[in-house]
Structure formats: structure tokens, C-alpha cells
Amino acid sequence: AYSIAEMYPYRGLVDGGEVVHIKTSKISTAAASSLKCDFNYTRVAAVAVNPYLMKCITPSNLVPGRISLRLADSSGYKSNAINFTYFERVFVEGVSPSNVSVIGGDVITITGERFFDGIECLFDNTTVVVATVVNAETITCVTPARSRGVSVVEVSDGDQIKHYTKFGMRFEYLPVTKVTSLSQTKARVGELVSVYGENFLNLPSLRCNFDDESVAALWISDNHIVCSVPLAKPRNRHNYSVSVTANGLDSDLATSFNYKTPYVVSTVNRTAGSPS
Secondary structure, X not given: OOOEEEEEOOEXXXXXXXXXXXXXXXXXXHHHOOOEEEEOOEEEEEEEEEOOEEEEEOOOOOOOEEEEEEEXXXXXXXXXXXXXXXXXXXXEEEEEOOEEEOOOOOEEEEEEEOOOOOOEEEEOOOEEEEOEEEEOOEEEEEOOOOOOEEEEEEEEOOOOOOOEOOOOEEEEEEOOOEEEEEOOOEEOOOOEEEXXXXXXXXXXXXXXXXXXXXXXXXXXXXXXXXXXXXXXXXXXXXXXXXXXXXXXOOEEEEEEEEEOOOOOOOOOOOOOOOOO
């Protein structure tokens, strides 16, 4: 008689093709030669690695879920059962934002289906980052540092034997904006302020932020943009920080900015015209 102590991995794709290693009680060479792996009555060849270790390749399974795995021989004897779980491939639908900073540390959100705890993100086939699972349709990952350019992210298809998707979800690394000066550090709502610096990209997402208030930027060059001063929220201080972003995440603070006292109309004198 022989028995199964444990196996690895205990999960696999419904497609099959996983190599499963099974630790057993001692099995003689003669007995091992006739053994099969029985996956819920679907039998595949078992190969003896040594007297205490067998391996077999998982067959495909029509539906995901838990099944029983046993070792069986030609005499009809079956070992004790151990659970093996089939799961479906992860599906990836999209990634956002489409732009991140070259310094890394941005959080990207990946949407899809069948995400689970232990899933990972693979950046450019080189850097692995453990994902935060929001739910079965959403995960987030923190981007590693990269040089400027297009990057591809995939996600793992298994928490033990790693398979990675091949959807080729792309996003772009952008250089960090550097703000060096403003044309004026004091202005009224609606007035135009020129912002000078480095790495201003001509993108629809280019914006100026006056503290928490964001407005679209007019791109002039890589070193020059123009923004209209937005209406400010009431503050207990006069100084505001101006920043520039090209993706809604990354910004570089400028020198402080102050709002001028708005014009106030005190009286209106009618000098001509009909009262009606």
C-alpha cells in the first residue's frame, strides 16, 4: 500500500499541462512502474522521480473547481485522495492611467476578470510587483522606475506556478516636470500666468494645479505653458502652490503664488441711455 503525503502545486489551469509533484510513502520501482495519477477518474501517466516522489501532468478539465487526485495502479488499488483545484485564466481588459512618471511609485489600476489574492504584475518581462486585489475585476500595482518610453504590463495566471498573461497592456513613462518660475507670482482670477520649466509635454492631459484647483494648460513649448488662474477655495493663508501634471498623478511644485484682491464694483453711474 502507498499513500500521498502532499503535492505541489495544488492549483492549476483548466487547460491542463501543469507538472504536479506528489510526495508519497515509499513506493518500490516495480509498483511505481504501473502507477497512474487519477484526476477524478481521468488517468494520466505517473513518473517516479525517486521512491518518495512521483510527478504527473494535469489533464484538461472542462470547468474550474476542486477535484480529487489519487494514485492508482493496474490492480485497482487507489491511494488516499488529496484536493487539486482547477481555475480559469485571468483576463485583462485595461490599464489606467495611460501615463506614469519615470521615477516610479505611481499606482496603476488594471481591470479584467478572475483576479485573486497572490496575483502579480510583470513589467516589461523583467520586474515583478505583488498586486493589491481590490476585487475579482480590479487590481492595483505600484510602477517601478523606468526610462522614458512605452511599457508593457502583464499579470500572473497562477499563485504557485507562475503563468503570465499575454495581453500586452501598454502605458507610457513620462519625464518628471520641473517648474522653475512663473511670469507673475501674484494675479487675479481669470488672468493668464506663464509657467516656465522643463519637460512640459504637449498632451491633452497637461494641466496646471493651483493647490487643489486644476485647469487645462496651453502648451507653448517644452519649457513654457500658459494657464488661467482659477477661482480659489477659501484659505486661512495667502500662499498657494502651483504645480504641473501631464497625467493627473505627477507634479512638481513651483514657487508660491498669491491671489490679488479681486476688483470690486462699488457704484454704477448711468450717464446716458434710456432708463428702460
